[in-house]
Amino acid sequence: MSLFKNLEHNFDYITLILKLNGNMCNMRCAYCNSHEELKDLNNINLNNIFNYLAGFKDYKNILVLFHGGEPLLSKPEDIEAILDFACKNLINKINVQFQTNGLLLDDKWLNLFKRFRNIISLSVSFDPPVGDMRRYVTSQTGNYREIVMNNIYKFMGIIENIGVISVCHKYNINGFKNFVCSLKEAGIKNLTINKYRPDIKNINNFYISEAEYVDMLIDLASFWIGQKLYKKINIQPLNSLFAGETNKLCLFKTDKDKCFAFRTYFNAAKHYKFCARMADAKVYEMSKECLDCKIFSLCGGGCPVEKKDGTFCEARFKLFNFINFIRSVGDADKKFES
Numbered sequence: 417m418s419l420f421k422n423l424e425h426n427f428d429y430i431t432l433i434l435k436l437n438g439n440m441c442n443m444r445c446a447y448c449n450s451h452e453e454l455k456d457l458n459n460i461n462l463n464n465i466f467n468y469l470a471g472f473k474d475y476k477n478i479l480v481l482f483h484g485g486e487p488l489l490s491k492p493e494d495i496e497a498i499l500d501f502a503c504k505n506l507i508n509k510i511n512v513q514f515q516t517n518g519l520l521l522d523d524k525w526l527n528l529f530k531r532f533r534n535i536i537s538l539s540v541s542f543d544p545p546v547g548d549m550r551r552y553v554t555s556q557t558g559n560y561r562e563i564v565m566n567n568i569y570k571f572m573g574i575i576e577n578i579g580v581i582s583v584c585h586k587y588n589i590n591g592f593k594n595f596v597c598s599l600k601e602a603g604i605k606n607l608t609i610n611k612y613r614p615d616i617k618n619i620n621n622f623y624i625s626e627a628e629y630v631d632m633l634i635d636l637a638s639f640w641i642g643q644k645l646y647k648k649i650n651i652q653p654l655n656s657l658f659a660g661e662t663n664k665l666c667l668f669k670t671d672k673d674k675c676f677a678f679r680t681y682f683n684a685a686k687h688y689k690f691c692a693r694m695a696d697a698k699v700y701e702m703s704k705e706c707l708d709c710k711i712f713s714l715c716g717g718g719c720p721v722e723k724k725d726g727t728f729c730e731a732r733f734k735l736f737n738f739i740n741f742i743r744s745v746g747d748a749d750k751k752f753e754s
């Protein structure tokens with residue numbers, strides 16, 4: 417079954433990933449292969465971006481996601497012009513998110529975000545401290561962790577929806593329980609924990625298997641439920657998995673067109689009708705093994721671009737057995753307290 421179907425006909429929901437400065441980044445995290453050197457930012461073609469955005473005016477729900485690299489390397493006046501255009505011309509429901517490492521959240525951005533506070537959310541890339549020595553900052557001095565947390569506190573005053581997104585890898589996999597507690601203390605209500613997913617050509621020391629990731633999730637879920645932390649902080653993918661809602665998480669979504677609910681725009685010459693991770697995957701066929709699998713409706717086959725390791729399917733079965741067990745208990749508190 418080809419995934420390249422019905423791409424132009426679903427006007428309900430679209431995520432437009434704008435990578436206006438490509439993969440340029442002010443950090444050099446050792447586990448990230450996509451950072452590029454800082455370059456000239458003067459060649460952003462605003463008219464082309466406006467035309468591109470206008471092509472989505474019929475969609476009922478649009479999420480404009482400023483991504484990178486680090487999107488706050490862009491000029492605030494360019495972003496302001498784009499937001500003004502989007503608010504005036506994309507008249508259906510629009511939300512805007514910045515996927516940022518949090519270091520450049522200064523007063524310029526604060527003032528700009530105030531204007532658009534009703535539609536803006538921040539997703540700050542921040543990991544448990546045990547892996548910090550592998551996140552390298554190139555353009556700023558001071559304590560990286562303190563700078564980011566202070567910036568988050570400052571922006572909490574104007575933006576309601578600030579979440580943290582973490583990469584779980586070999587060096588920080590045991591740090592998530594403490595990390596969840598510290599985020600809860602800081603008043604952060606949403607954490608997403610993604611597995612480190614390297615380009616298959618770049619498997620390295622950060623690598624963890626699906627089994628290791630699932631074991632971490634199960635252990636963390638038991639703690640989160642047992643300590644009633646779920647009342648204070650959402651953790652993805654746990655919240656969606658327990659709720660049985662996979663619609664927001666592409667890694668678990670069953671929809672065969674799931675990767676095409678995203679568009680990726682770099683510039684006038686380079687934009688894709690799918691998530692940037694699929695850029696090299698010219699054609700994708702959902703494997704028969706997945707389509708015939710008895711938990712496909714739960715698992716969704718994962719990410720089509722990811723080369724699944726030998727533990728993948730067994731780990732996913734284990735995860736859904738755990739989720740089903742907790743859901744079948746009905747009252748998770750009682751189960752974990754007994």
Ligand code: SF4
Nearest residue numbers: 706709712715717729
């Ligand atoms: S468990 Fe494995 S075979 Fe089954 S849907 Fe998931 S990835 Fe596909």
Ligand code: SF4
Nearest residue numbers: 666675691693719720
């Ligand atoms: S290619 Fe992978 S990461 Fe991108 S939308 Fe599809 S499942 Fe998600």
